[in-house]
Amino acid sequence: MADNIFTRMGDGERIEMSFSEIKDEIASGTHDAADRGKIPELSAEERDRLFEIIIEPGRTVSVASGEEIVVTDDSAAMLACLGQDDSGVGVPMSRLTAYLNYERVYAADTATVGHVDFSYKPVKSVINHELQEYYTISQSTTIPLLYGAQPNMGLYFQPDGPCQNPTELLPLGKIDEAREAMESAAELMIDDLVFVGKELAGIGCEGLNFDTAGSAGDADFFAALQAARSLKSMFPSLPVIMGCASEFIMGMHGEIDFEGCRLAGMYPHEQVKMAEAAGVNIFGMAVNITTTRSFAWNLARAITFSKATVDAADIPVHPNVGMGVCGVPMAELTPIDCVSRVAKALVQIGKADGL
């Protein structure tokens, strides 16, 4: 058997690597994750298992019978009818048709309804339309039907929102002003998330998805946690999925705490404990791709974080496996050879409860 295989870089480029190079990449990737997150590296057995998964000859790979898990998503059903901006294929159909198609043709485990402008701030403006669409779909679907959007605190800063923009204040050394802006934006965002959540709960929403929480840093993450806590206290039976934007909570503010813990700098195994404290039902960890490193390096890194997060968590963990996260290359058409290996490795080594 030849000891070179075709694999990929983090940007999806197809390359050839030797077995020894792949093993070196795995060792380097897990070490990087362990060093950053202060978590254990993958064991020798786990690194060997990951190597075996990567070098499997099939274009697609899968788990053994009995190892299957469930999948949640961020409005993947709408890929049928959306355009390239959303990685969609542009087939004209209603959202109802798209969701029934997703449930019955693609046999999805769950589905998440979302607006084409997939953030809570714009959804607030069209909430009545979204309520009607969700309600109509929910009467016909049998699988769990969530409603999702991104908290996306960046929309609350000028020019898109009312608050001063911290990315303009910080380079001017206006630290206090930048922090005030982020705190103001966080308050506005909490109000919007809670408003939308309350409206949806009123029409029988089966679950909420806060997608890419923390995308604008620690204040963004804080606002999502606070909103989740508020909604769970009002509606204890309303499930909340919280997916994070990245492996590391950026300390844009730097002095925001939740449950007495500093949010800035948190890695997924720490983020999940904050989500648990807020009452979240399922946590979606994210580990960012480095496009200039190999698939093996990126996947080893993601698995290392996944193991630590699942070990720390008392709630289910669904690693995000969209483009550019948790080992999936950053490419518009994510290569199936990589996606299937990511899924298998996250299940068998990362011990994920879902994807």
Place this chain on the structure above:
Amino acid sequence: MAWTQLALKMKINDAKQYVANKLGIGVGSLTDEDTVRPVREDLGIGILTAVPGRPAGISAKLKIAELLDININSVDLFKNNIGISG
């Protein structure tokens, strides 16, 4: 499994065991199409293919909620709308 993870925050292996117990099958049979299809049809919790008159959508979810002993918000709203308590 997904309903159980959402409603009861169960990790995957616990969710599989819980659902298998409720369905009266082994964990290893949960993904066996040949085993599960008649079970789902008998329990009225929805099947993949379109069979007119069989539970689907909100009616299937009502049966799922009863079977798994969980709350599903859309089902609670439906029951409230038609005057069913509990």
